[in-house]
Amino acid sequence: LNSCASLFSTLHGIEIHGRLLKTGFQFYIPVSNALIDMYGKCCGPSPSHQVFNEMIERDVVSYNAVLGSHARFGKEMEVAKRLFVRMPFRNVISWNAMIVGYVNCGDLDSARAVFNELPARNVVSWTTMIVGYTKYGFVDEARVLFDTMPERNLVSWTAMITGYAQNGRPMEALELFRKMEAARMKLDAITMIGVISASAQLGGGELAKFISSYIEENGIEKNTKILTALVDMHAKCGNMDEACCAFDEILEPDAFAYSALIMGLATHGYGVRALDIFNRMRVEDIKPDYITFIGVLNACSHAGLVEDGLKFWESMVRDYGIQPGTEHYACMVDMLGRTGRLDEAYKLVKSIGVKPS
């Protein structure tokens, strides 16, 4: 059931549910608890509730699992709160589930209120608050929590590093990375993504080399996300050869990976190569998205491929149903402007429904 939950494999979950009823295993509380959790993760609160209601005897985990089904995405926090206050059992996990819900709906004040009331906070409570603050740009508030929490683990460090990286503060991200190193902590792939992203923002070739070899030497798992981050980093640090090598290591590149490579090639003026990669993406049947087209139009703009640019601009809306955003307009205006087609550029600006930036 746990595997079904993490794979969102509802059909297998339902099949197992059926077998449990035949074998009588549903009367073993942990099994029904796992069922509640599986349904909550795969299908949402209603089937969870149904299993919960059919139980003869429930424990705190049963309540937490059904609470999680409501709170997880931060929708239904009203329901979650009602359940939370009338639950007969409650532990730190119940409180944390409420904090997660409030964080995920952007209600940081409520998250903080729950956190403040929580009698016995654990490392998850603290880390969830740190993530909440950084997600909404309050990096310094997050850092205060990070510095005052009684104990930190890998996830807390990663949350703080990623928070800095995502908020455009790469120096501080790397400073924490150095501290982890100095403390001889073992880093994992998720931590490294924040570190790679920070290095990409700094854009130094030496740093990029160091990071690459660090990943090799420490046996960091080279999954698609790591490799995509490396493509981006090498491109931003001016080493397109390394960027391409990283891309070639990706077994099944997705839209993120293609976009990172296309954008890197575009930035360096390799318009034709960028369009080549875009074409390969079509052949491999990977659906380009909003961001892919920023790279594609950017490639046309930087390489002066105006006719291609106009073609992709139309195709974007017609074939892929992507509504142009400010970035796409900017690429087009830039492209037309650079090649002296100023009246067309002007017409395009005037055609933007909303106020142009």
Added chain:
RNA sequence: AUCCAGGGGUACAC
């Protein structure tokens, strides 16, 4: 090992 926290790609000009 029945329930809670960390993940990559985003335009132009200066």
